[in-house]
Amino acid sequence: MSSASFSPHPLLVFNGENYHIWVVKMKTYLQAFDLWEIVNADIEPPPLRANPTIAQIRQHSDNRAKKYNIMSCLQSGVSDVKLTRIMTYETLKETWDKLKDEFQCLEKTRQQQLINLRRDLENLKIREVETVKHFTNRSMAMVNSIRLLED
Known part of the structure; x- marks a missing residue:
């Protein structure tokens, strides 16, 4: 082997x-x-x-x-x-x-970024000219940004 x-x-x-x-x-x-x-x-x-x-x-x-x-x-x-x-x-x-x-980031700035990202994720909608793959990539980028800031 x-x-x-x-x-x-x-x-x-x-x-x-x-x-x-x-x-x-x-x-x-x-x-x-x-x-x-x-x-x-x-x-x-x-x-x-x-x-x-x-x-x-x-x-x-x-x-x-x-x-x-x-x-x-x-x-x-x-x-x-x-x-x-x-x-x-x-x-x-x-x-x-x-x-x-x-x-x-300073903790206060980090918390504000988290709030903004979560709000953006909740309001995320697929655009008419956007493919499902592109929409998925955008949403995963937001989720990963949230994960990074939560550490």
């Missing part, structure tokens, strides 16, 4: 627009490499104890490398202008939180 190899798509570069979409893609990207949990945990691997085995040294090195792999993903996943805003942060959590604080 052959095993399929996974080759991730290049990262979507965040340029300041559609933050909620970028977050979903970045989380999924990091989850594909089993790295997402490390972002929120924000803990350093414990130091090696005296006389470690080669396996312990490798494990420690792998654990330390994960932090830098994630930071590399975050830095590669933002435009150069956005990178200048996060490059001084040392920890993953600080970096992730800075992006979230700066680009996620």
Whole structure:
């Protein structure tokens, strides 16, 4: 039996627009490499104890490398202008939180967007010149926008 190899798509570069979409893609990207949990945990691997085995040294090195792999993903996943805003942060959590604080809608704005989207969805009607497929795409886009804002 052959095993399929996974080759991730290049990262979507965040340029300041559609933050909620970028977050979903970045989380999924990091989850594909089993790295997402490390972002929120924000803990350093414990130091090696005296006389470690080669396996312990490798494990420690792998654990330390994960932090830098994630930071590399975050830095590669933002435009150069956005990178200048996060490059001084040392920890993953600080970096992730800075992006979230700066680009996620304020709660009040978010709630208003939700209200507007729900109202638009309730009043959504198919246009005479519109195909069913186009109408379905419009309605699903609204539903997905609501889901993103509810997170």
